[in-house]
Amino acid sequence: MVRKEKSSLRLAMLFCTLALVLLPQTAWSKAWRGIVPLKSTRVDIERRFGKPDKWGGYDLKDERVSFDYRNDPCKGPYLSLGADNCKCLADEEAVMSILVEPLIKRRASALKLDVKTFKKTPINPFPHTFEYYNPTEGIVYTVDEVDDEIKHITYYPSLEDCEEIIAKRAQRNRNSWRGLMPLHSNRRDVERLLGTRSPSQHTLVTYNTDYESVIAKYSDGRCDTQGSDWNVAAGTLIELVVNPNPSFLLKELYLDSTRYKREEITPYPEINDAPKIWTYIDSSNGIIIRTQSNRGREGDEIVVSIKYLPSKRDDGLRCESKAKSNNTKR
Numbered sequence: 001m002v003r004k005e006k007s008s009l010r011l012a013m014l015f016c017t018l019a020l021v022l023l024p025q026t027a028w029s030k031a032w033r034g035i036v037p038l039k040s041t042r043v044d045i046e047r048r049f050g051k052p053d054k055w056g057g058y059d060l061k062d063e064r065v066s067f068d069y070r071n072d073p074c075k076g077p078y079l080s081l082g083a084d085n086c087k088c089l090a091d092e093e094a095v096m097s098i099l100v101e102p103l104i105k106r107r108a109s110a111l112k113l114d115v116k117t118f119k120k121t122p123i124n125p126f127p128h129t130f131e132y133y134n135p136t137e138g139i140v141y142t143v144d145e146v147d148d149e150i151k152h153i154t155y156y157p158s159l160e161d162c163e164e165i166i167a168k169r170a171q172r173n174r175n176s177w178r179g180l181m182p183l184h185s186n187r188r189d190v191e192r193l194l195g196t197r198s199p200s201q202h203t204l205v206t207y208n209t210d211y212e213s214v215i216a217k218y219s220d221g222r223c224d225t226q227g228s229d230w231n232v233a234a235g236t237l238i239e240l241v242v243n244p245n246p247s248f249l250l251k252e253l254y255l256d257s258t259r260y261k262r263e264e265i266t267p268y269p270e271i272n273d274a275p276k277i278w279t280y281i282d283s284s285n286g287i288i289i290r291t292q293s294n295r296g297r298e299g300d301e302i303v304v305s306i307k308y309l310p311s312k313r314d315d316g317l318r319c320e321s322k323a324k325s326n327n328t329k330r
Contacts, residue, residue, distance in 0.1 A: 083256035086162035174285035
């Protein structure tokens with residue numbers, strides 16, 4: 001009899017455990033029904049729910065849900081210039097946000113939010129409606145406080161997941177373009193990517209791609225007062241200038257303002273109605289970005305050129321005389 005009761009108890013516990021596993025997650029959990037922003041993809045969604053309806057979402061039993069995917073290029077070759085951004089480092093078609101609209105009334109008070117961990121923002125022009133945003137968990141609740149009703153729930157990547165993907169995928173060498181890096185790449189690396197353009201003795205070579213004009217400067221192998229600043233072999237890449245064509249807006253680079261010093265360049269006086277020109281200098285990482293004002297769009301700047309130079313980490317490769325001169329300037 002005791003053995004039978006123990007067996008029944010074990011079965012009951014097993015069924016309880018299965019029920020917890022099979023039940024969908026609550027609408028206020030970090031992941032929605034096992035779908036996690038940044039980690040799940042469009043393929044995962046469509047494998048589970050099929051193709052979306054003509055409005056781009058899914059009507060489920062008690063809620064309507066739609067997904068936003070990573071589908072912008074995030075200026076791929078220039079990612080190393082900007083601030084580390086988990087959106088740009090995510091897989092193509094990764095889920096970036098999930099918007100859930102309950103189709104039955106759900107009480108906001110049932111959330112039992114720790115308001116200290118949420119930023120509260122009023123939603124205009126809707127009276128008594130507020131957003132509660134927790135950036136650590138990456139979740140936003142839109143609630144009507146008078147009706148005690150959850151209007152929407154939006155899931156974003158959590159801070160932890162963002163930091164994880166940045167740690168794994170962010171480029172540590174900022175002065176790198178498509179894998180080419182001054183002092184660490186050579187003519188062979190450049191020509192493997194961009195093709196052969198001129199005799200091997202030329203130290204300044206222009207290459208053209210479908211979207212850029214690229215000027216590469218190579219070392220001649222000398223290390224004297226008339227030669228290179230760098231004690232490296234002949235043919236080593238020492239400078240790379242990329243001129244994007246067509247140009248794009250500076251804001252598309254998502255620059256980290258703490259890394260760049262902004263300087264305005266005085267235009268040549270003989271040029272009438274010359275655009276304003278600026279440089280953004282990251283001297284530690286060896287990057288100079290030149291921009292100019294965008295005609296017809298006040299406040300916008302377009303990228304004219306990006307220069308990649310050796311970084312401070314490579315100062316040990318300077319010619320001895322240049323190294324002493326550089327230390328004196330400091």
